[in-house]
Amino acid sequence: MMDRTHRAFRRVAAMACAVALVLPLTACDALTPGSAAVVPGPRSVPSSTAVPDEDITLRLQFADAPVMVDALIAAFEKDHPSIRVEPHYKTFPDYVQNLKLTMTSDTAPDIAQYAVGMNDLAADGQILDLAPYREAYGWDDAIPPVSLDQLTAGRRSEATGGRALFGVPAGLSITGIYYNKKLAERAGIGSPPRTLAEFEDQLAAAKEAGLTPLGVGALDSGGIHLWAALLNQTMPTDDYWDWVNGTKGATIETPAGITASELVVEWGRKSYYNKSANGTAQIDSTARFTKGDSVFLINGNWAAGQLATTMGDNVGFFPMPGVQASDPTVASGFSVSYAVSSRSEHPEAAGAFLDFLTSPEAGQIISDNGFLPPNPEAVAKPDGVLADIAEGHRRAVADDGITTFPDFAAPAMLDRLRSGIQKLIADRVKPADYLDSLQDQWEEHHAR
Numbered sequence: 001m002m003d004r005t006h007r008a009f010r011r012v013a014a015m016a017c018a019v020a021l022v023l024p025l026t027a028c029d030a031l032t033p034g035s036a037a038v039v040p041g042p043r044s045v046p047s048s049t050a051v052p053d054e055d056i057t058l059r060l061q062f063a064d065a066p067v068m069v070d071a072l073i074a075a076f077e078k079d080h081p082s083i084r085v086e087p088h089y090k091t092f093p094d095y096v097q098n099l100k101l102t103m104t105s106d107t108a109p110d111i112a113q114y115a116v117g118m119n120d121l122a123a124d125g126q127i128l129d130l131a132p133y134r135e136a137y138g139w140d141d142a143i144p145p146v147s148l149d150q151l152t153a154g155r156r157s158e159a160t161g162g163r164a165l166f167g168v169p170a171g172l173s174i175t176g177i178y179y180n181k182k183l184a185e186r187a188g189i190g191s192p193p194r195t196l197a198e199f200e201d202q203l204a205a206a207k208e209a210g211l212t213p214l215g216v217g218a219l220d221s222g223g224i225h226l227w228a229a230l231l232n233q234t235m236p237t238d239d240y241w242d243w244v245n246g247t248k249g250a251t252i253e254t255p256a257g258i259t260a261s262e263l264v265v266e267w268g269r270k271s272y273y274n275k276s277a278n279g280t281a282q283i284d285s286t287a288r289f290t291k292g293d294s295v296f297l298i299n300g301n302w303a304a305g306q307l308a309t310t311m312g313d314n315v316g317f318f319p320m321p322g323v324q325a326s327d328p329t330v331a332s333g334f335s336v337s338y339a340v341s342s343r344s345e346h347p348e349a350a351g352a353f354l355d356f357l358t359s360p361e362a363g364q365i366i367s368d369n370g371f372l373p374p375n376p377e378a379v380a381k382p383d384g385v386l387a388d389i390a391e392g393h394r395r396a397v398a399d400d401g402i403t404t405f406p407d408f409a410a411p412a413m414l415d416r417l418r419s420g421i422q423k424l425i426a427d428r429v430k431p432a433d434y435l436d437s438l439q440d441q442w443e444e445h446h447a448r
Helices: 004-021 066-079 092-097 099-103 118-123 131-137 145-149 181-186 196-208 222-234 237-244 255-269 282-290 301-314 347-357 360-368 384-398 413-425 431-446
Strands: 056-062 083-089 111-113 168-172 175-180 296-300 315-318 335-340
Touching: 056 066, 056 347, 066 083, 066 168, 066 347, 066 360, 083 347, 092 099, 099 111, 099 118, 111 347, 131 347, 145 168, 168 347, 168 360, 175 181, 175 222, 175 301, 175 384, 181 196, 181 301, 196 296, 222 237, 222 255, 222 282, 222 296, 222 413, 255 413, 255 431, 282 296, 282 301, 296 301, 301 315, 301 384, 315 384, 335 347, 347 360, 413 431
Parallel strands: 056 083, 056 111
Antiparallel strands: 111 335, 168 335, 175 296, 175 315
8 A cells, every 4th residue: 555655745746736737828838029038947046035125015916815915914014114015916717817927027926826827837937946945944844844845846946956845835725514503403403414424414404494405606616616525525535636637547437426426416406505506606605605595505714704704603614524434534625825936036025925924923814814824833723613624624634635626637627627517516417428528628638
C-alpha cells in the first residue's frame, strides 16, 4: 500500500498543479502587443527581506473575500505606515478570464490572488518564486508545510534547491452542508447525520414536514459543490486524484461516478431541492437560507461569516457524511493565496505583506471572516458555526481527505460540469451520458 505521507505530499502538490485548469485560458506562450517581454523560466524574489526606507504603494488584485482583504490591509498598513496597499477587486470569472493579460502587462499588480493560470505564469517567469522568503521569514514555522506545498506548481526552486513557492495562503476552504437548527427540529432532526443514508433520511423528513430540504445555487457553482460532495463519498480518493491530475487511463465513468450522479437525479425527482435551483446563484441560495427557505444548504466556509452574523446560534455545519460512519471525512477545498508579480518594483514590500498574512493578528482576521487560518493554533478558538467548520476541516486534514474541485481536471471542464449537473437536477440527462461528456472533455485535453 502506498505510504500515507507520500500520498499526502502527492495530493497537495497536485492541487497546485491543477489550479491552472479551471477555466479555458490561452497558452502563456505569447503576450499582447505592447506588453513586456516574457522572462524565460521561473524567477525568484531577492534574498533580502529588508524593506526600503521610503513611501511605497503596492497594487493588489483579487477576487475573493473583499471584506477580509480590506481588514488585512488596514491592519498591515497600521504596522507598516510607509507601505500603502491599493486593493483592486474583480469578480471571480472576470479575474480568471483576464489573469494572463493582467499579469503579462506592463501594469501588472504587485500582488495578485493565486488562481487559475498561475502555474503557466510561474513557468514563464511572470510570478516570483518565494522560496527564499519561505526560508528567510521562517514560514514553515508559521504555516503548516502542507498549506505551502499546495502552491509549489510542482517545481523545485532554482534559488534554494528545495520546493518552489509561488504563493502564500491567507485562508483555507472546505465545502459542506449548513443546517437551520430550528427548522431541523421542526422536522424531527436532532443531530448531524453520521452516514449518507442518514442524511437522505433527514432530507425526506424535512420534505415530510412541509419544508424545502436542500438549498442549491446551481446557476453557478452550487450544483458542482453538491455533485463533488457526493462523489467524494462514493469514489476512492486515489482514483479521483488520478482523474483530476490527468493520470493516463484515469476515468470518471465508474460505478462511483454513476452512484453520485444518480443521487443528484433522485433527489431532484423527490423534490428535495429549492424551486428553480438551476436559476438560483449560490449567493442567492445563501441569502434565502438565512430567511428560513430550506433546512439544509450546500456551500463552502466562505459563507460562514454571513450566516453567523445573520443566524447566530441557529446555524450549524457538517461535511457531507460518508457511506459508513467509520469512513474518513472527505471534502473539497483549497486556499485563498497571493502571489507576487515579477514586474513588481517592490518585491521586499510585497514579501512583508505576505509575511504579515502568517501572523496571529492576520490569522484572527481570517478566522473572523469565516475562513480557516493556515495556522489555527495561532488564533482564538472559534465558536458556533465557525467552530463546526474548523472541526470539519480538522477531521478532513487528519484523514488526508481535502480534495481539489472537479473543474480542475481540464480547462473547459467548468462549463461542462455546470451545465451537466443542471441537467441532472432537472432529470434531463442520464448519469452515464453526463459522465461520458466529462470524460470526452478530459480526454480531449489530456490526449495532448
